[in-house]
Amino acid sequence: MTDGNPDSTATAHSAHPQDEVAPEYDDTAIRFLEALWGEGFLSPGGPDEVRRVVADLDFSGKRVLDLGCGSGGITLFLAREYELAEIVGFDVEQPVVDLATERAAQQGLADRARFVRGAPGPLPFPAESFDIVFSKDALVHVADKEALFADIHRVLRPAGLFAASDWLTSHDGEPSEAMRVYLEAEGLSFGMASASRYEGAMKQAGFVNVRTVNRNAWYRGVAQLELERLKGPLYQPVAEAVGSDYVDKNITTWSAMQVVLDSGEHCPTHVFGMKP
Ligand SMILES: C[S@@+](CC[C@H](N)C(=O)[O-])C[C@H]1O[C@@H](n2cnc3c(N)ncnc32)[C@H](O)[C@@H]1O
Incomplete structure (x- = not known):
């Protein structure tokens, strides 16, 4: 929505270099x-996993940023379930932002949830714009964790909270051969890092009460079921929607992912902190 708010202008930039790059989350990937994972969910766990990430947050009257909102299912879930003042979904890709904006209108939530698309890099919001920054499995796409957390800290108000889930690794050394195979199969612009790198980047930015919770054991089991569903009951209907080559490619990706989930090198993690 480009409604004249200073922080909505990012969507009006039609000619920045990102426009010439094919989206990673295009219509086929979204489908x-x-x-x-369910309508509007481009990451695993559905509403239950979101509820776990936000369990300690009081949303009442708060202004919230959903960083890397994708097609907006979680942004709209938060807008519907919690008494927040406003939630802004931000993403760098146009197809997901267009879909999220359409769904906010369809679901009668456009007065409390709006979506902004902008280039990767510093967020297009003034300092101290938000009480809460939430993110689900999106920061994995940002390699420079130090710059990322400095910017998240900038857009939070004093006493503002950060609560996220993200895809981390168990170490910051060279990826194992199994991890390399997985990352190549995934083919996305991942910049994975360890929990200690995240914690260090957050503390360097000025966050306190920094805390991480490794969710590997949970996703390890869930991913196994996802793979079984993809090979079994989901195969035919999903192949009809996106083509069997696309499903086959993802069965390869999920199989490679299971190896690094089983070894613990791939660790979905919850990340929390507060701006004093
Ligand atoms: C795995 S999807 C998760 C989307 C959503 N949070 C969810 O859980 O359904 C990752 C999202 O991060 C977005 N993304 C990639 N780079 C980003 C960046 N630098 N800043 C914000 N979002 C980014 C992608 O476009 C994509 O929509």
């Missing part, structure tokens, strides 16, 4: 991931 595939939503078939697996």
